[in-house]
Amino acid sequence: MTLLILLLFTVAIAVATLLPLWRNPHWSVRSFDFPRLQLAVLALLLVIIDLLFLDLSWPLSWVLIVVAGLSLASQLWWILPYTAIWPKEVKDARAKSPDRTLAILTSNVLTPNRNVEALLKLVEQHQPDILVTLESDQWWEDQLVALENEMPYTIKCPLDNLYGMHVFSRLPLHESEVRFLIEDKVPSMHALVELRSGDSVRVHFVHPAPPSPTENDESTERDAELVIVGRSVADSNEPVIVTGDLNDVAWSPTTRLFRKVSGLLDPRVGRGFYSTFHADYRLLRWPLDHLFHSHHFTLASITRLPSIGSDHFPLLTRVMLAPARGQDQEPLRPDGDDRNREREIAQGQSAGKHDVPEPGE
Known part of the structure; x- marks a missing residue:
């Protein structure tokens, strides 16, 4: 049962990650552009849960972990530029004017x-x-x-x-x-x-x-x-x-x-x-x-x-x-x-x- 639940969550995260790559302009597709931070958090939690609760001797377990990890990496690629770890695109102003x-x-x-x-x-x-x-x-x-x-x-x-x-x-x-x-x-x-x-x-x-x-x-x-x-x-x-x-x-x-x-x-x-x-x-x-x-x-x-x-x-x-x-x-x-x-x-x-x-x- 645990494997089935994690499989369903992994498929959902993967679909939510891949769907925005489709250039279809319909709102049902474009809406997945928005919650990338939330999806990144869910993907991270999914990777942690996979590692804790799956039998790592099963090949399917590693498939789920890799898919969740790739989904996390994809979401981070979009949102990391908007964090303090990224170089600033605009310089700080120096003296007041x-x-x-x-x-x-x-x-x-x-x-x-x-x-x-x-x-x-x-x-x-x-x-x-x-x-x-x-x-x-x-x-x-x-x-x-x-x-x-x-x-x-x-x-x-x-x-x-x-x-x-x-x-x-x-x-x-x-x-x-x-x-x-x-x-x-x-x-x-x-x-x-x-x-x-x-x-x-x-x-x-x-x-x-x-x-x-x-x-x-x-x-x-x-x-x-x-x-x-x-x-x-x-x-x-x-x-x-x-x-x-x-x-x-x-x-x-x-x-x-x-x-x-x-x-x-x-x-x-x-x-x-x-x-x-x-x-x-x-x-x-x-x-x-x-x-x-x-x-x-x-x-x-x-x-x-x-x-x-x-x-x-x-x-x-x-x-x-x-x-x-x-x-x-x-x-x-x-x-x-x-x-x-x-x-x-x-x-x-x-x-x-x-x-x-x-x-x-």
């Missing part, structure tokens, strides 16, 4: 959540230069209007479909634009931020819809939005930041493809997961809220902030414009298969990089 520092607080507020006071307290405490709210409807816009006294530069798109978005900024925003890149009811925001030093930074705020049984059956819309934004910023020689709730984990093939296509860096590599979802379930958390930037920046700090009653934790990232120090920071590089994949994804949605606004270009 407030005029060249940009602090962005990203918060998926959860539309029915009404704990606006908690978010306002975080803004007051941390004084971000830019606040980005996702899932914010007209009610949230009305409640956050008080921020405009100190953050007068805004971009607003209140929606009641879980895809509303607002930007509040202390710094001037130029060439601001709301664009529905792939889906008619899923906005993105694009602007040029003027730092206190006078330097300009091209910023893109995104929140593509996830593959799920309640949203899109497939990940094609999400993947296409990330690809065309990535292709657009790859052509820029100016400082660039892309941030928001990508509805995708940091280690997924799609996010890795975005990083390769865009040439942007992930400050979490070598530092930690900074898992922002789900705020209510400690054992079911993964990083869905992201900030990627060009080599022009180094990292001052990245912090997951306390819950505001949403299913997402807010994420506060402070980057410093330091082109000389950051010039040798190396992003992921695309190969021929990546180039073919990005073209296939974009063409599948009849979308291209020219659909993405290019402020400052």
Whole structure:
């Protein structure tokens, strides 16, 4: 009986590990991109239990141990870059330079959540230069209007479909634009931020819809939005930041493809997961809220902030414009298969990089 139970668990872990390698965009396949940390823990426990309870003189026992071990190794390959044992992809900022520092607080507020006071307290405490709210409807816009006294530069798109978005900024925003890149009811925001030093930074705020049984059956819309934004910023020689709730984990093939296509860096590599979802379930958390930037920046700090009653934790990232120090920071590089994949994804949605606004270009 013990052997049968462990055999069933081993098959389940192996299937959960192998299934994401299939490029099928259906949500039932892509959902296995998310819980790699949890699956790695289960695979490790399975290896330990196998060694303790199986008769190691049986060849089948070693087959189960090897399969579980390979599943563990595969999961670790994806997630280890987001631990402190990995080299940092983004350098630490050296001296403080407030005029060249940009602090962005990203918060998926959860539309029915009404704990606006908690978010306002975080803004007051941390004084971000830019606040980005996702899932914010007209009610949230009305409640956050008080921020405009100190953050007068805004971009607003209140929606009641879980895809509303607002930007509040202390710094001037130029060439601001709301664009529905792939889906008619899923906005993105694009602007040029003027730092206190006078330097300009091209910023893109995104929140593509996830593959799920309640949203899109497939990940094609999400993947296409990330690809065309990535292709657009790859052509820029100016400082660039892309941030928001990508509805995708940091280690997924799609996010890795975005990083390769865009040439942007992930400050979490070598530092930690900074898992922002789900705020209510400690054992079911993964990083869905992201900030990627060009080599022009180094990292001052990245912090997951306390819950505001949403299913997402807010994420506060402070980057410093330091082109000389950051010039040798190396992003992921695309190969021929990546180039073919990005073209296939974009063409599948009849979308291209020219659909993405290019402020400052």
